[in-house]
Amino acid sequence: MSDSPLIVLDHVSKVYGTGEVAVHALNDICLDVPRGEFVVFVGPSGSGKTTLLNVIGGLDQPTSGTTIVAGTDLGSLNENGLTRYRRDKVGFVFQFFNLVPTLTALENVELVADLVPDPLDARKTLETVGLGEHMHRFPSALSGGEQQRVALARALVKRPALVLADEPTGSLDYETGIRVLSVMRDVTREMGHSVLLVTHNSEITRMADRVIHLRSGRVAEVEVNPSPARAEELRW
Amino acid sequence: MSRLNLKLLRDLAHARWQFLAITFVTALGVAMYHGSMVSYETQRASYELSYERLAFGDAWIPVRRAPRAVVRQIERMPNVVAVEGRTSEIVEIEQEKPRRPRVIGRIISLPSGREPAVNRLRIIEGSPLGSRSRRELLLEQAFARANNYRPGDRIYPRFAGRRVRFRVAGIVSSAEFIYPVMGNVFSLPMPELFGAMFADEQVLGPLIGLSGQITEVCLRTRPGSEASVAAAVKRRLKPYGAEEPILRAEQASNKLLQSDLEGNKPFLVIMPALFLGSAALSVALMLARWVQAQRGIVGFLRASGFPARAILFHYLGAGAAIGVAGGIAGIGMGHLIGMWFAAAYERVIRTPFAAPQNRPDLAVTAFALAMVACLLGGWLPARSAARIVPAEAMRGMAASQPRALARIRLPLFLAIAVRNMLRRPMRTLGTASGVASAVSLMIIAGTFRDSMMQAISEAMDDFQRYDITVAFVPERSANIVTAMNAWPGVRLAEGTLDIPVRAKHNGREKDTVAMGFARGTKLRVLRDMSGASIVPEPGQALYSNVLAKRILTEPGDTVRLDYSQNIRGRSASAVMKVGPRLRLMVALPIYMEMEDLRRRFARKLQMPPDAVTGAVIAVEPGYERIVTSRLHRTDGVGLALSRADVTRQIDEVTAFANTFIAFMYLLGSAMAFAIVYTVTDIVLWERTRELATLRTLGYGMGSVLRLVTIENIMMGLLGSALAMYPAYLLARFMLEAANTEGFTMLMVTSPTTYALSVASTLVAVLAAQWPGLRRIRRLDLADAIRTRE
Numbered sequence A: 001m002s003d004s005p006l007i008v009l010d011h012v013s014k015v016y017g018t019g020e021v022a023v024h025a026l027n028d029i030c031l032d033v034p035r036g037e038f039v040v041f042v043g044p045s046g047s048g049k050t051t052l053l054n055v056i057g058g059l060d061q062p063t064s065g066t067t068i069v070a071g072t073d074l075g076s077l078n079e080n081g082l083t084r085y086r087r088d089k090v091g092f093v094f095q096f097f098n099l100v101p102t103l104t105a106l107e108n109v110e111l112v113a114d115l116v117p118d119p120l121d122a123r124k125t126l127e128t129v130g131l132g133e134h135m136h137r138f139p140s141a142l143s144g145g146e147q148q149r150v151a152l153a154r155a156l157v158k159r160p161a162l163v164l165a166d167e168p169t170g171s172l173d174y175e176t177g178i179r180v181l182s183v184m185r186d187v188t189r190e191m192g193h194s195v196l197l198v199t200h201n202s203e204i205t206r207m208a209d210r211v212i213h214l215r216s217g218r219v220a221e222v223e224v225n226p227s228p229a230r231a232e233e234l235r236w
Numbered sequence B: 001m002s003r004l005n006l007k008l009l010r011d012l013a014h015a016r017w018q019f020l021a022i023t024f025v026t027a028l029g030v031a032m033y034h035g036s037m038v039s040y041e042t043q044r045a046s047y048e049l050s051y052e053r054l055a056f057g058d059a060w061i062p063v064r065r066a067p068r069a070v071v072r073q074i075e076r077m078p079n080v081v082a083v084e085g086r087t088s089e090i091v092e093i094e095q096e097k098p099r100r101p102r103v104i105g106r107i108i109s110l111p112s113g114r115e116p117a118v119n120r121l122r123i124i125e126g127s128p129l130g131s132r133s134r135r136e137l138l139l140e141q142a143f144a145r146a147n148n149y150r151p152g153d154r155i156y157p158r159f160a161g162r163r164v165r166f167r168v169a170g171i172v173s174s175a176e177f178i179y180p181v182m183g184n185v186f187s188l189p190m191p192e193l194f195g196a197m198f199a200d201e202q203v204l205g206p207l208i209g210l211s212g213q214i215t216e217v218c219l220r221t222r223p224g225s226e227a228s229v230a231a232a233v234k235r236r237l238k239p240y241g242a243e244e245p246i247l248r249a250e251q252a253s254n255k256l257l258q259s260d261l262e263g264n265k266p267f268l269v270i271m272p273a274l275f276l277g278s279a280a281l282s283v284a285l286m287l288a289r290w291v292q293a294q295r296g297i298v299g300f301l302r303a304s305g306f307p308a309r310a311i312l313f314h315y316l317g318a319g320a321a322i323g324v325a326g327g328i329a330g331i332g333m334g335h336l337i338g339m340w341f342a343a344a345y346e347r348v349i350r351t352p353f354a355a356p357q358n359r360p361d362l363a364v365t366a367f368a369l370a371m372v373a374c375l376l377g378g379w380l381p382a383r384s385a386a387r388i389v390p391a392e393a394m395r396g397m398a399a400s401q402p403r404a405l406a407r408i409r410l411p412l413f414l415a416i417a418v419r420n421m422l423r424r425p426m427r428t429l430g431t432a433s434g435v436a437s438a439v440s441l442m443i444i445a446g447t448f449r450d451s452m453m454q455a456i457s458e459a460m461d462d463f464q465r466y467d468i469t470v471a472f473v474p475e476r477s478a479n480i481v482t483a484m485n486a487w488p489g490v491r492l493a494e495g496t497l498d499i500p501v502r503a504k505h506n507g508r509e510k511d512t513v514a515m516g517f518a519r520g521t522k523l524r525v526l527r528d529m530s531g532a533s534i535v536p537e538p539g540q541a542l543y544s545n546v547l548a549k550r551i552l553t554e555p556g557d558t559v560r561l562d563y564s565q566n567i568r569g570r571s572a573s574a575v576m577k578v579g580p581r582l583r584l585m586v587a588l589p590i591y592m593e594m595e596d597l598r599r600r601f602a603r604k605l606q607m608p609p610d611a612v613t614g615a616v617i618a619v620e621p622g623y624e625r626i627v628t629s630r631l632h633r634t635d636g637v638g639l640a641l642s643r644a645d646v647t648r649q650i651d652e653v654t655a656f657a658n659t660f661i662a663f664m665y666l667l668g669s670a671m672a673f674a675i676v677y678t679v680t681d682i683v684l685w686e687r688t689r690e691l692a693t694l695r696t697l698g699y700g701m702g703s704v705l706r707l708v709t710i711e712n713i714m715m716g717l718l719g720s721a722l723a724m725y726p727a728y729l730l731a732r733f734m735l736e737a738a739n740t741e742g743f744t745m746l747m748v749t750s751p752t753t754y755a756l757s758v759a760s761t762l763v764a765v766l767a768a769q770w771p772g773l774r775r776i777r778r779l780d781l782a783d784a785i786r787t788r789e
């Protein structure tokens, strides 16, 4: 079981619209992703990265093809099943932090921890992402990078099998972006999480175990990186 | 507490002024409902209790005169529970100074040495009737209160022109006179002028020439058999000149009480509905904004594994919180309102026994209403939140397209305002509806005031061009009026003739009075619905809509009128043609041409050929008191009522209505403010970013103020425009429901009412935008345009 790939995509396609205006966001994608890796999806805007992540995260159903994540065939799940799958298996980090403004950093993390029977300790998780001192602040009193680290802690606290991050540095400046990536890299490696990160910034690929290039809804190339760079070494 | 609930509480605390405003509106709705429900139920229960304890009759059968022994026979008839025989006479009453010298009384006999089996009395002061050798009376409390009688005082009824001294033994309350009126025809309570009083039959009999005789049989029957038993008793009493029985439903006091209760019912429904509807709307608007602002968060929550149900309950929870707060506050306030209503009502109506209804089920219903309103209001936004797909967490919202309509060319600021309103038409409509319900409430309250004022001023200044009304006991020849015309200070005196009749049409009937109206009459005016002056033709009967509805006649139908009093043991009836409808404040009388009325009724009843039962008199300025006091010294004058007396009586009756209207106006304005505040504040929250952007572009607060004000005023005007027609319909419906036989209004809404309602709403709008504007001024601009809300 532990040798089987974490994610198996088999002829996955996603078409938006029909006829003349149909957009093939994903076009017959076949892909295996092993466990425990830091995987980066990269490609130009509109290449289907977000769509692919949404399919894997159970936010969206493909038009055709099979998606198996951690042994679960997502196509066999109904709405409730998908909700349970997301709750138990996946942690999300989005470009927009989407913190609840009327809850403190700690409470934002606890909000998600409440969902699962055996979460990590919310305080410790915040300490891990370097926010031990600010955990009682409301989001409006946190910088963008700090907010995104709260969002990361919120994704990790559930002990998900899989962390999905869609352009997590998209709203951040360089320094802050690096700091967030580095925390993300270190913490997930330490905890043995698998991470799927989407970006249009090819510099970030240097820190990945595996880089998957998307172009026009197809997998253009898969690179395996034997010696990933540390986040601090990145430049953009 | 779960973090999601914590978020809810914090969100509510964050929006506390909106929360308070909506809670307030909810509480007002619940309070009105609960308050009027409690007083409605209390009144109903108090009547029931009084009827039960005092063995209130199920039927009354008047007879010309019958030996007291017939009561024994009736007692044995099937389904008869109790019987009492008695005499009941209208007499003139003389009083000591400083009381008004002459009033009218109904003296009813009580059995010697025992309590009556039907229609008992409750002694509230003094003692029951004592020894038969003493001339003692019990006075009905409304009369006693109005004329300041205490046990031991003297009072002087006149029997056959002779004044007899009585001592007041006690003050009583009676189930027959809870609404203290003389009878079905004179339904304005005038306790100062009319009173019921009770004397021992052995004392009374010789004085009225009816020793050992009765003129009325009162019955209690088994439930459901009232009508049949009454009919059987009438047949049994036929040899003694039995008249049509009066069933409990037709008994004057009871009927007025019931019609009052029924008249209040629409208020019970419409006012709370208006408030709770507005509360629901406000909840919907507030939550719609929340959901709008929190789409990303909801998307995230859904992505993290919160089920759609949790999101639905989360936002419904906000509605529920308002429902709970508003419900509890409303029940408390409603309790106070109920007590206040009861106190105001008690000034006119005192029940012998009170049965306050502080029933938990009433409170529970009121609370449930608040919950239903707030949950209904929360339903649509909560459902739309539950439908937000998790992917929303990732994508920005689609910018809404300006509509074609919005591309009209207007001055810039006006254009922005118009486009903003058109951009989200449903939201604009919702907001405007909130404003509209506030405006409606004020228009309705104003319409009631206008209509009442109009009815009174029409009646007092147009229909009645005289200063004094006189009633003769009994009727007289018109000579007496001719004589009055020669009195100093009398400008003009005209005779009046009122004959009690029962109007019948197609199986429906109604006790009322036929009034003679002579061609050439100068002191009274009749008007048709269009306001044109009208005079009854011979053979024609003119009356109001209210009576027409009771007996279901249309102009052109025929109506049968039967003389309905037993005093003279004669009968008279006439079939009349129904003429155009009249516009009347006191809606029950039927007008006939004077000579026609004399020919068809007065002569058959062996009244003098030129009979009058009263007169109306116009006096020279300053002569009102002089003429009135001369009238009081004139034989045959039972009652002389000056314009001031009538005005005072009307004021007393309308005082309650006036307070009620003022109260409604106050609540209406409060609600208007609360709603307008809520919706204005919501609009400003939504626009914060846009307005902050304007400021970064170099527009000053002045420009922002101008923009917001233009838009809000347009919203206020739109709401006002939307309010007009529904307000008209609601006011008409409620006015019709509130119209009773005793007091009828035509619907009038003065321009002032419209102007005042719209103006106060606009003022509320301007005041309500203040907190939002202050927030925008203090806003950190950089922050405002960065936050993606």
Ligand SMILES: Nc1ncnc2c1ncn2[C@@H]1O[C@H](COP(=O)(O)OP(=O)(O)O)[C@@H](O)[C@H]1O
Binding pocket: A016, A017, A023, A024, A025, A043, A044, A045, A046, A047, A048, A049, A050, A051, A052
């Ligand atoms: N909900 C949608 N409806 C229609 N087309 C969509 C939708 N979502 C994405 N697309 C289209 O699918 C393609 C892939 O989009 P996306 O996965 O967001 O790309 P990326 O994240 O790589 O920028 C684009 O052409 C986009 O316009």
Ligand SMILES: [Mg+2]
Binding pocket: A049, A050, A051
């Ligand atoms: Mg994308």
